Amino acid sequence: xKIGLFGYGTIGKGVYTLVEGLRKKYDCEIVKVxxxxxxxxxxxxxxxxxxxxxxxxxSIDLVVEVLGGHDLxxxxxxxxxxxxxxxxxxxxEVVSNHLEEFINLAHKNNVSFCFEASAGGGIPLIRPLIDNxxxxxxxxxxxxxxxxxxxxxxxxxxxxxxxxxxxxxxxINGFAEANPTADLEGLDIVRKINILSSIAFKGNxxxxxxxxxxxxxxxxxxxxxxxxxxxxxxxVASSYRDGDNAIIRxxxxxxxxxxxxxxxxxxxxxxxxxxSTNGDLMFYGKGAGSIPTATAIVADxxxxxxxxxxxEYNNTRKLSINTIEKVDYKYYIVNDKFVAEFKENVSDxxxxxxxxxARVL
Amino acid sequence: xKIGLFGYGTIGKGVYTLVEGLRKKYDCEIVKVxxxxxxxxxxxxxxxxxxxxxxxxxSIDLVVEVLGGHDLxxxxxxxxxxxxxxxxxxxxEVVSNHLEEFINLAHKNNVSFCFEASAGGGIPLIRPLIDNxxxxxxxxxxxxxxxxxxxxxxxxxxxxxxxxxxxxxxxINGFAEANPTADLEGLDIVRKINILSSIAFKGNxxxxxxxxxxxxxxxxxxxxxxxxxxxxxxxVASSYRDGDNAIIRxxxxxxxxxxxxxxxxxxxxxxxxxxSTNGDLMFYGKGAGSIPTATAIVADxxxxxxxxxxxEYNNTRKLSINTIEKVDYKYYIVNDKFVAEFKENVSDxxxxxxxxxARVL
Numbered sequence: 001x002k003i004g005l006f007g008y009g010t011i012g013k014g015v016y017t018l019v020e021g022l023r024k025k026y027d028c029e030i031v032k033v034x035x036x037x038x039x040x041x042x043x044x045x046x047x048x049x050x051x052x053x054x055x056x057x058x059s060i061d062l063v064v065e066v067l068g069g070h071d072l073x074x075x076x077x078x079x080x081x082x083x084x085x086x087x088x089x090x091x092x093e094v095v096s097n098h099l100e101e102f103i104n105l106a107h108k109n110n111v112s113f114c115f116e117a118s119a120g121g122g123i124p125l126i127r128p129l130i131d132n133x134x135x136x137x138x139x140x141x142x143x144x145x146x147x148x149x150x151x152x153x154x155x156x157x158x159x160x161x162x163x164x165x166x167x168x169x170x171x172i173n174g175f176a177e178a179n180p181t182a183d184l185e186g187l188d189i190v191r192k193i194n195i196l197s198s199i200a201f202k203g204n205x206x207x208x209x210x211x212x213x214x215x216x217x218x219x220x221x222x223x224x225x226x227x228x229x230x231x232x233x234x235x236v237a238s239s240y241r242d243g244d245n246a247i248i249r250x251x252x253x254x255x256x257x258x259x260x261x262x263x264x265x266x267x268x269x270x271x272x273x274x275x276s277t278n279g280d281l282m283f284y285g286k287g288a289g290s291i292p293t294a295t296a297i298v299a300d301x302x303x304x305x306x307x308x309x310x311x312e313y314n315n316t317r318k319l320s321i322n323t324i325e326k327v328d329y330k331y332y333i334v335n336d337k338f339v340a341e342f343k344e345n346v347s348d349x350x351x352x353x354x355x356x357x358a359r360v361l
Numbered sequence: 362x363k364i365g366l367f368g369y370g371t372i373g374k375g376v377y378t379l380v381e382g383l384r385k386k387y388d389c390e391i392v393k394v395x396x397x398x399x400x401x402x403x404x405x406x407x408x409x410x411x412x413x414x415x416x417x418x419x420s421i422d423l424v425v426e427v428l429g430g431h432d433l434x435x436x437x438x439x440x441x442x443x444x445x446x447x448x449x450x451x452x453x454e455v456v457s458n459h460l461e462e463f464i465n466l467a468h469k470n471n472v473s474f475c476f477e478a479s480a481g482g483g484i485p486l487i488r489p490l491i492d493n494x495x496x497x498x499x500x501x502x503x504x505x506x507x508x509x510x511x512x513x514x515x516x517x518x519x520x521x522x523x524x525x526x527x528x529x530x531x532x533i534n535g536f537a538e539a540n541p542t543a544d545l546e547g548l549d550i551v552r553k554i555n556i557l558s559s560i561a562f563k564g565n566x567x568x569x570x571x572x573x574x575x576x577x578x579x580x581x582x583x584x585x586x587x588x589x590x591x592x593x594x595x596x597v598a599s600s601y602r603d604g605d606n607a608i609i610r611x612x613x614x615x616x617x618x619x620x621x622x623x624x625x626x627x628x629x630x631x632x633x634x635x636x637s638t639n640g641d642l643m644f645y646g647k648g649a650g651s652i653p654t655a656t657a658i659v660a661d662x663x664x665x666x667x668x669x670x671x672x673e674y675n676n677t678r679k680l681s682i683n684t685i686e687k688v689d690y691k692y693y694i695v696n697d698k699f700v701a702e703f704k705e706n707v708s709d710x711x712x713x714x715x716x717x718x719a720r721v722l
Binding site: 018263275284291296 | 379495619639642643644659
């Protein structure tokens with residue numbers, strides 16, 4: 001199988017190396033790589049700088065998209081699927097916005113669309129969830145889904161750093177991007193919990209309908225107070241379905257020290273959900289990093305090479321998001337004078353007007 | 362697809378109910394159930410009491426085996442695969458003893474052999490591991506793989522029960538069998554870590570080559586002392602590969618309170634392994650119970666119905682088990698006078714002559 005690769009950054013290079021390793025066992029080869037002309041020295045004749053050189057190449061059956069961003073990846077994915085190529089992507093932004101369209105396009109063209117690396121990095125998460133909801137209902141999901149912010153919270157706690165110092169360390173160690181806004185405000189987590197919730201609840205969800213509150217207001221004093229109360233502070237996505245309604249929120253969250261999430265440290269991610277017959281399941285692993293992400297992408301490639309990838313997937317449910325009363329949420333609210341109190345049945349207005357708050361799980 | 366079910370105990374009933382639920386979406390039906398004549402009232406004409414009535418029925422393409430035991434399941438599985446039927450089983454005893462034979466038989470007859478429920482109950486564990494080792498090497502596995510003993514240790518700790526009281530409670534709540542010897546001595550865990558290690562290390566392993574030490578010597582005093590030292594006591598299987606050598610042991614094990622295993626409570630299981638490119642991965646969920654196990658079995662059935670199940674699997678490696686020097690193991694050894702000390706580089710003879718011991722992880 002001839003493969004076209006879009007993007008030769010750190011993840012793209014990892015994919016290239018791992019696919020080379022597969023060639024001992026599988027008949028596969030990356031024959032063209034799309035990137036900027038500056039990559040000519042590394043890629044030689046394999047470099048193409050026009051997406052159509054891959055998209056219109058009838059000898060290529062599989063496209064791996066690791067460009068990042070929205071518009072160009074969207075064009076690459078839709079054109080590739082439409083021209084009968086299977087697609088593997090790690091792009092949470094496009095997947096969270098267009099999952100139903102991609103799945104339908106893949107179905108119509110009898111090819112595969114795989115996106116394991118788009119949520120939870122290197123953790124095998126999406127395929128087990130898809131398999132799971134074929135047998136039982138999943139009506140809630142909790143996730144620590146952002147490596148950068150979990151790393152910051154860990155370093156603040158364990159090494160007594162300020163938020164800014166921990167963020168600086170995350171940048172030095174490659175866990176935070178130069179502009180970390182999407183991580184710190186929760187937008188990255190919004191996209192990932194959207195993808196997982198769409199699969200679990202079998203409905204389409206708009207990123208705009210997911211409430212998110214930034215983690216960046218936390219400081220050492222708040223963190224220490226929370227610890228003294230017997231909790232760990234984590235940045236958690238929570239997602240519940242009740243019939244055709246769902247409520248999905250990304251909030252600073254306090255978990256008891258014996259909760260499985262309390263031991264999720266550094267750049268690790270974890271997802272916990274409850275199956276109606278399966279009970280609680282948790283998946284834990286490296287949620288970020290180029291090599292773990294490349295590994296998840298190449299596992300998708302292998303599933304296509306072995307003809308095991310096609311996913312029957314129907315978003316038949318019309319979901320209303322954020323319409324359930326949050327009767328049983330309890331919050332820890334810090335006011336401007338750094339005085340904190342526990343409150344229940346709090347409005348979003350009150351939460352948003354606080355100095356900082358955390359949900360108590 | 363017509364399905365033959367072997368065994369109509371609690372798990373078999375769960376499988377029957379869940380397969381009925383699949384019929385809205387898939388063309389599948391359990392047409393015959395093998396069990397004792399006493400089940401006639403429940404099963405009516407579907408009951409058969411001779412295995413050949415299913416094994417020789419050419420209209421049946423898929424067999425689910427949940428009989429328990431060894432000899433009859435072995436006969437059912439080999440005869441079914443040989444006659445061109447796919448097989449799904451939860452039987453860790455036969456799978457741990459005959460995995461290579463079953464896989465080769467399935468391959469030869471162009472059918473599927475699935476065994477997700479044979480380790481880790483309802484946790485999707487085996488399929489992600491099989492996928493994972495196609496892309497990267499897994500050279501160590503740690504597991505809390507027995508619900509009964511983890512439940513006992515949790516109740517001793519949290520409810521201040523003696524070992525015998527906690528075992529009694531486990532029996533009342535359906536987490537321990539009438540004869541719990543295989544659980545308490547570690548034989549159940551031996552079979553499960555064997556299955557996982559065979560897949561991860563790509564080699565055949567004899568159950569006899571796996572060292573195991575019973576958990577039943579623990580008492581409240583020892584547990585409290587371990588807790589005061591800042592550890593939780595768990596019954597852990599550990600498995601390491603180094604080249605063609607491997608060392609696999611099932612031992613009482615002390616983990617720091619912030620280790621992910623410390624928060625695995627009650628009947629839950631967890632498996633932690635490290636991929637060479639993926640990093641640490643952990644899977645957590647209900648390791649026992651009829652409904653979680655039935656869910657894993659039916660997920661295997663769905664993968665066969667969707668034609669996604671066939672596993673390419675080659676046990677090409679000749680492994681020598683338990684031949685690595687355990688240079689870096691540290692033990693907590695309790696002598697006959699209940700005096701404890703930490704020691705390194707301890708011989709198995711010294712461990713076996715202690716009152717009780719735990720490995721320090």
